[in-house]
Amino acid sequence: MGNWFDKEPPPPVVLVPPLFDFPPLAARTRMLESAYNLLFGKLALKCLFDDYFEEARHFSTRMMLKPIDDPRVDLVATVSGPLDNNTDVVGNATFRWQGDVYDPHTFAELFVSNTEPALQVRSCAYHPRYGFGAFGIFPLIPKKRVADGVMGLRYGSGNLSFGVRVLPSALASTSLKSDGETLQNAWLVSKMGCLTVGVQYEPQYGSNDALNYKNIKNWSCAIGYGVGTGSPLTPSFNFSLELAKSSQFIASFYQHVVVQRRVKNPLEANEVVGITNYIDFGFELQKRVDEAKESNNIPDSTFQVAASWQANKNFLLKAKVGPLSSSVALAFKSWWxxxxxxxxxATRDRAGTTACGVGIRIENLREASYQRADPNFIMLTPSKEHLAKGIAWEVGKRPVLQSEINAGNFESLPNELRPLDKIF
Known part of the structure; x- marks a missing residue:
């Protein structure tokens, strides 16, 4: 009887909700893209500025489904269009095969759409031991006689990435082609500690000869400073400067913050004393630096600022502000x-007009299997509860889960919370 009264209370628990969308859906096909276009915080900023901000007076639906019997395959289908009519509705679907469930770098996809291209194959084969990979994007039912496909080779390691993307239709031609007609882009990116530098060549300007590389408008360069492991459980910071095509200066900033707040929820057990929140903030400034005359559609400079707050596993609030409009988005997710x-x-433009957009998503690609933290995952913000006598806050002053994450050990975490692979 005495043991029953002397029983220690259960240790306090901090809830760690899953992120709404991690890893990002765009990360599944990043091996088809130039590493230059995805690094320097570009992928994170794109998700922050675009996700859940539906176009005014438009709707979008997306289904991401995977069969239980064969987790190597999945289907992603989207339908979007205006709310007032059905004339411009766009629908497409992607069937994906991935040989290794835990390796998204080797895959094959079949893409179908009611727009061009109607049928497309996208595939990539990557050898993680040697770091080399080959990829291709090929339309199967082109309207034109010559298909506009893309082929590429790439190398990726923890500190270096380079590769090229070429047009196979130009390679198949017997006549001598310029680099602007054969080469789509080439990139080289290197990481040294927290510093990342990169350069990309895209032959779009100049004469139709093999000397387009001498035109500085075909070159882009960027430098970025970033810290963080890439896991959503740890904070991250990224600041970058880019000179795009020698005509546009871009400065961007992105920060992912992990905060823990106290919570008093009558629906939770008594030992639940806190919850982890995720706050993201991003800023991007673009300014033209060339002497070309400005058109009515291209302003001299523009900027956008966005922030998001995930309060728990069910609610996400986002807002962004730009020179032409401001938007706010609210998302609710049920983890069935x-x-x-x-x-x-809701989007409000400069003229004072407000319009709404609606989005619906159904998914079973990512699972919420990490809603409750390890008992030793204590609050990071000191409070008086740390000093309470006999309470389990003192058990493991170095939190097991938190210290392992800081050390780069993510083996105990679900795949959805681990960082993206370190290869560029």
Whole structure:
């Protein structure tokens, strides 16, 4: 009886909700893209500025489904269009095969759409031991006699990435082609500690000869400073400067913050004393630096600022501000199997007109299997509860889960919370 009264209370628990969309869906096909276009915080900023901000007076639906019997395959289908009519509705679907469930770098996809291209194959084969990979994008039912496909070779390691993307239709021609007609782009990116530098060549300007590389408008360069492991459980910071095509200066900043706040929820057990929140903030400034005359559609400079707050596993609030309009979005997600997400966004332009957009998503690609933290995952912000006598806050002053993450050990985490692969 005495043992029953002397029983220690259960240790306090901090809830760690899953992120709404991690890893990003665009990361699954990043091996088809230039590493230059995805690094320097570009992928994170794109998700922050675009996700759940539906176009005014438009709707979008997306289904991401995977069969239970064969987790190597999945299907992603989207339908979007205006709310007032059905004339411009766009629908497409992607069937994906991935040989290794935990390796998204070797895959094959079949893409179908009611727009051009109607049928397309996208595939990549990557050897992680040697770091080399080959990829291709090929339309199967082109309207034109010559298909506009893309082939490429790449190398990726923890500190270096380089590769090229070429047009196979130009390679198949017997006549001598210029680099602008054969080469789509080439990139070289290197990482040295927290510093990342890169350069990309895209032959779009100049004469139709093999000397387009001498035109500085075909070159872009960037430098970025970033810290963080890439796991959403740890904070990250990225600042970059880019000179795009020697005509546009771009400065961007992105920060992912992990905060823990106290929570008093009558629906939770008594030992639940806190919850982890995720706050993201991003800023991007673009300014033309060439002497070309400005057109009515291209302003001399523009900027956008966005922030998001995930309060728990169910609610996400986002807002962004730009020179032409401001938007706010609210998303609700239920972690059923499959999960269901409903989002509503409102956009107010400079003229004072407000319009709404609606989004619906159904998904079972990512699972929420990490809602409750390890008992030793204590609050990072000191509070008086740390000093309470007999309470389990003192058990493991170095939190097991937190210290392992800081050390780069993510083996105990679900795949959805681990960093993206370190290869560029």
């Amino acid at each position: 199997k499959p999960s269901f997400t409903f989002s509503l966004s």
